[in-house]
Structures are given as structure tokens and as C-alpha cells.
Amino acid sequence: GGDGPDPPSTLVELMAVLDLEDEAGCPVVAEEAFKGKVVGLYFSAKHCPGCVKFSSTMGGLTESHAADLVTVLVSGDRDEESAAEASRGKGFLRVPFNSPHRGLLMRAFGIYAIPVLAVWHPGMQKPVTAWGHTAVTYNSERCVRQWHQGGTGYSLAEIINPLPMCASTVGC
Numbered sequence: 687g688g689d690g691p692d693p694p695s696t697l698v699e700l701m702a703v704l705d706l707e708d709e710a711g712c713p714v715v716a717e718e719a720f721k722g723k724v725v726g727l728y729f730s731a732k733h734c735p736g737c738v739k740f741s742s743t744m745g746g747l748t749e750s751h752a753a754d755l756v757t758v759l760v761s762g763d764r765d766e767e768s769a770a771e772a773s774r775g776k777g778f779l780r781v782p783f784n785s786p787h788r789g790l791l792m793r794a795f796g797i798y799a800i801p802v803l804a805v806w807h808p809g810m811q812k813p814v815t816a817w818g819h820t821a822v823t824y825n826s827e828r829c830v831r832q833w834h835q836g837g838t839g840y841s842l843a844e845i846i847n848p849l850p851m852c853a854s855t856v857g858c
Contacts, residue, residue: 693786693790694790697794697813698811698812700787700790700791700794701716701720701725701806701808701811702716702717703716704716704758704781704787704791705781705782705785705787706719706758706779706780706781706782707779707780707781707782708779708780709773709774709775709778709780711770711782714779719756719779720756720806720808721808722753722754723753723754723755723756723808724754724755724756724805724806724807724808724814724830724833724834725755725756725757725758725805725806725807725808726744726748726755726756726757726758726803726804726805726818727758727760727791727795727803727804727805727806728741728744728757728758728759728760728778728801728802728803729760729762729791729792729795729797729800729801729802729803729804730759730760730761730762730772730800730801731761731762731763731764731768731769731772731800732761732763732768732769732771732772733763733764733768734762734800734801736800736801737772737800737801740801740803740819740822741772741776741801743822743823743826744757744776744778744803744822745775745776745777745778747822747826747830748776748777748778749777751830752777754830754831754834755830755833756779757776757777757778757779758778758779758780758781759772759773759776759778759779759780759781760780760781760788760791760792760797761773761780761781761783761788762792762797762800763783765783766783766784769783770783795813795816796816801819802816802818802819803817803818803819803821803822804816804818805818805821805833805839807833807834807836810836814833814836814837814838814839815833815837815838815839815840817838817839817840818833818839820840821833821838821839821840822839824840825839825840825841
């Protein structure tokens with residue numbers, strides 16, 4: 687009933703109709719933007735120093751993997767201008783500041799601290815990791831490919847010992 691369509695009741699439904707816009711504020715159709723890619727849902731805010739630092743890293747990853755990865759900023763900022771500024775020049779799409787989808791995503795992924803990079807696989811219709819920040823930090827060369835395969839993008843060994851697995855220059 688009442689004032690329009692019911693809100694999406696599952697994460698699959700939400701991701702299929704997710705409110706999106708580009709850097710200029712123009713609407714973007716989620717289904718088209720996500721086709722053939724994995725989706726990095728980047729929960730961030732301009733007032734968070736760790737987010738500002740990681741945003742640069744994510745911008746570079748988004749640019750270098752433009753054919754395989756789309757990054758969607760889900761802003762935790764307090765005002766619309768800060769939210770817009772946080773995505774400027776990074777190559778991110780964003781959930782509009784006034785969209786109810788921001789809160790729905792934050793609740794669905796249990797976001798209480800930022801930065802968080804949750805990765806959604808549209809083809810598999812499921813999240814593959816809520817630890818995308820860790821994957822990008824320790825496995826930036828391979829994480830996007832692993833996400834496409836349904837993996838988390840990192841291994842415990844890479845987190846415990848982020849050094850190369852082999853010290854040999856000849857091969858392992």
C-alpha cells in the first residue's frame with residue numbers, strides 16, 4: 687500500500703534496484719553498471735582519516751580494474767557535500783546521499799565502523815566478502831580475480847605473513 691513501492695526485502699532485491707549515481711549526480715542503472723563485474727560496496731566517510739587514505743587505494747584499484755570491478759561509495763558522511771566530495775575523482779559510483787538504500791546497505795552488512803569494503807558478486811547473487819579492505823591491502827594484485835571466482839580475495843597466510851611466500855628469485 688501507501689506511498690510507493692515497498693522497500694526491497696532481501697539483499698538480492700536491493701542490489702538489483704540499487705539507487706546509483708555517477709560523480710556528476712546523474713542516475714545510473716545498477717543492472718547495467720554491474721554487468722560482468724564484481725561490486726565493491728565501499729562504506730566510507732570524508733571525516734574518517736583511514737577512509738581518506740584507503741579511498742586513494744580504492745580509486746587506483748577501481749581504475750586499473752575498470753573492466754572487472756565497479757566501486758560504489760556508500761557514504762557515512764553527515765552532509766551531502768562531504769559525501770559528494772568523498773567520491774570526486776576516484777571513478778566511483780555512489781548511492782545518492784538522500785536514498786534510503788544507504789541505510790538499508792549499512793544494516794544489511796552490519797556496518798558500525800569504517801572503512802569497510804564489502805564485495806557483491808552479481809552473477810552469484812551473494813556477497814563474497816565483507817573483508818575487501820583486507821584483501822586490497824594484502825592481495826591487491828589478485829583479489830579482483832579471486833572475487834570473480836567467488837573467493838574472499840585473501841588468505842589467512844597473507845594476513846599473518848604479508849611477505850612473499852617464497853624468497854627464491856628462481857622459483858618455488
